Amino acid sequence: MKKPEKKTKVLLADDHLVVRMGLSAIISLEKDMTVVAEAENGEDAVRLAAEKKPDVVVMDLMMPKLDGAKATAEILAANPEAKVIILTTFGGSIDVKRALDAGARSALIKATSQRDLIAAIRRTAAGESVICSEISNTLESDADSVDLSERQIEILSYVAKGLNNREIAEVMHVGRDCIKAHLKTIFAKLGVASRSEAAALAVNRSMVKV
Numbered sequence: 001m002k003k004p005e006k007k008t009k010v011l012l013a014d015d016h017l018v019v020r021m022g023l024s025a026i027i028s029l030e031k032d033m034t035v036v037a038e039a040e041n042g043e044d045a046v047r048l049a050a051e052k053k054p055d056v057v058v059m060d061l062m063m064p065k066l067d068g069a070k071a072t073a074e075i076l077a078a079n080p081e082a083k084v085i086i087l088t089t090f091g092g093s094i095d096v097k098r099a100l101d102a103g104a105r106s107a108l109i110k111a112t113s114q115r116d117l118i119a120a121i122r123r124t125a126a127g128e129s130v131i132c133s134e135i136s137n138t139l140e141s142d143a144d145s146v147d148l149s150e151r152q153i154e155i156l157s158y159v160a161k162g163l164n165n166r167e168i169a170e171v172m173h174v175g176r177d178c179i180k181a182h183l184k185t186i187f188a189k190l191g192v193a194s195r196s197e198a199a200a201l202a203v204n205r206s207m208v209k210v
Contacts, residue, residue, distance in 0.1 A: 008125045009036045011054035013045035013071065014087070015063045019110075023058060026114050033121065042066025049075040054082060056125050059104070061088040061095050069098035076103040083124045087112075088135070094191035096135060101201050106130040148189060148207075155182050157208035160199040 010027055012035060014020050024035045036052040039045035043065040049057060057075060061068040072084045084104040088096055096107055106124045108117065109132055120130040131139070148156065158168045165183070169176045183195075192198045202208045 005032060007032055007034045008056060008121065009034060009052065009054045010121065011035075011037045011039065011045065011049055011052060011057045013039040013042070013057060013063065013068075014060040015040050016060075019060070023117075026117065027121070030118055033118075042068065042071035045071045046074045046078075049082060050078050053079060056121055057082055057084045058121070059084050059086055059099075061086050061099060067095065068104075069095055069102050072099050072104045073102040083127070085120060085124050085130070097139065097191060097201070098197065100139075101197065107135045108132045109134050148186065152182055152186050152189075153208065155179060156186055156198060156202050159183070159195050160202050160208050 010033055012020050012023050012027075014023070017040070020038045020040075024038065027033050027035050036054055037048040039048050041064045045057065045059065045063070046066065057072075059068045059072060063071070066074070068086055068088075072086070075082055075084065083106075084099075085106040085108060086096060086099045086104045087108055087110050089110050100107060105127075106120055106129055108120055108130070112120070112132060116132075123130050154172070155168060158171065163171070165176050165179045169179045172179070183198075187193065187198060190198055190201055192201055
């Protein structure tokens with residue numbers, strides 16, 4: 001007797017019921033996939049991912065309670081084997097970068113065709129990274145536009161090494177207020193909200209050496 005093929009377990013996370021229904025209907029047509037849970041906010045996505053252990057999470061970028069980037073980080077912290085596909089209305093966003101830096105494997109715009117979405121789920125489940133052209137083009141453009149001064153790069157390198165503002169100020173022989181001001185500018189240019197995000201992004205993009 002032939003052993004049934006293992007189906008890819010998919011969790012859908014989107015705060016719009018109509019979107020979840022549409023995605024579920026599309027996926028249900030595929031013999032090698034099954035929707036194991038649906039979440040209407042980021043917190044539910046994290047909880048259900050822990051319960052259902054999906055292979056792939058199709059995650060809306062902008063959701064209540066916990067956005068897609070933060071939910072991605074929490075899901076992968078609990079289950080590193082999961083693969084996350086980010087869905088977004090727009091081709092480019094600071095939040096897309098945050099989600100990818102948090103570990104999302106793939107990113108698609110919501111206007112993606114049914115065929116391309118299914119293909120992306122299969123490829124992502126297999127460990128590939130699928131970034132649609134609308135998003136990749138914008139990410140490349142945004143990366144090219146990041147213009148940090150030599151001093152800002154130096155400060156960022158110290159942040160990546162784990163130094164706090166006082167320690168950086170001592171090493172660079174400046175006041176802490178000066179470092180604080182520079183960091184505010186650096187965060188704005190990188191599109192991040194914290195030291196850890198800035199450090200992770202800088203290391204991932206090889207902007208600094210640790």
